[in-house]
Amino acid sequence: MVARPFDGRELGNNVKNLGAALPELTVFGMMLGSGKEIVHFMRATRSLQSAAYVAKRLSKHFFQVCATGAACSCTNGQRTRRAACQVGLDLGIPLWLSSPAKELIFDGGAVRGAVVERDGKRIRVIARKGVVLACGGFPHDVARRKELFPHAPTGNEHYSPGPTGNTGDGLRLAEAVGGKVDTSLPHAAAWVPVSITTRKDGSRGVMPHFIDRAKPGVIAVTTSGKALYQRRQLIP
Numbered sequence: 001m002v003a004r005p006f007d008g009r010e011l012g013n014n015v016k017n018l019g020a021a022l023p024e025l026t027v028f029g030m031m032l033g034s035g036k037e038i039v040h041f042m043r044a045t046r047s048l049q050s051a052a053y054v055a056k057r058l059s060k061h062f063f064q065v066c067a068t069g070a071a072c073s074c075t076n077g078q079r080t081r082r083a084a085c086q087v088g089l090d091l092g093i094p095l096w097l098s099s100p101a102k103e104l105i106f107d108g109g110a111v112r113g114a115v116v117e118r119d120g121k122r123i124r125v126i127a128r129k130g131v132v133l134a135c136g137g138f139p140h141d142v143a144r145r146k147e148l149f150p151h152a153p154t155g156n157e158h159y160s161p162g163p164t165g166n167t168g169d170g171l172r173l174a175e176a177v178g179g180k181v182d183t184s185l186p187h188a189a190a191w192v193p194v195s196i197t198t199r200k201d202g203s204r205g206v207m208p209h210f211i212d213r214a215k216p217g218v219i220a221v222t223t224s225g226k227a228l229y230q231r232r233q234l235i236p
Contacts, residue, residue, distance in 0.1 A: 005033060006079040008072035009064070010086055016070045017097055018085060021078050022161055024197060024207035026071070030061040033075040038211070100169070104131065106177040114173075135170025136162070137188075144168050148188055159194050161206040 008015040021031045032038055037057075043050040064072040074082045085095065099118040104111050105126070113126040138144045139162035146155030171181055193213050197205040221227050 004079070006074040006083050006086075008070065008074050008082055009068060011082060011089065014085065014089065014095060015068055015072060015082075017095065018082055019163065021071070021074075022206075022208075023199060024161070024205050028058065028061065029065065029071050030058070031071065031073065031075045031078055037075075101173060104173050104177050111177055133170040133174060135168075135173075136166050138168030138171055139166050140164055141168030141171075144171070148183060158189075159196060159206045161194065161208045 008018075011018070020029070023029070025031070027041065032041060040047075040050040040053040040057075044054040045051070061071065061073065064070075088095065096116070096118060099116050101114045101116050102122065103115045105113040105115065105124060111127075111131050113124060114131060116123050116125050139160035142155035144155075145152060145158070149155070149158075152158055171179075175181065193209045195207040195209065197207055199205045219227060
């Protein structure tokens, strides 16, 4: 996903309420945009132009962190998420943190709202037009992974860089009111090689190799044992 950077300062204090980027994909907590920005960081020690670009970018980042307490330049998927938050705030929609939806309110053959747990209490939220389950997929739903990926019989054979809180709640909410999940897809996942790291706090990190897995070349072996060779040159 390639998107123009979004300045998180437009969110005011809410910039600190949104989830941080995956640490393994940041430099000092700063996100990098796809394309020329990554090239500049790769060439920072070999090009004066790139060194100047990187110095300017890092200086701006550190200043923003000191001023707001959070990284403000958002790119890629993080940019899309924070821009969507800005639209909601502009429309006067409140942002409820740590308020999981527990069930959908189903009445008269239609979903009318949701029961949300907030501050230890369950609140019925009635929707005037509809309910959107913007919950993503099921990267950390071990039971569904076990069901849909026969090659991973325990559901724990793969690692996901997705948020650990994404356990497929949205799918279960929909199924509880008659929704159907299409299980006919042979591989309902975006497969990518990953590296497992240990973060400073001792937690496990997952580094997805989205753009570097075929640079400058790759040797892949098929299930039949045939080797496929591919050579690419990284052009600055």
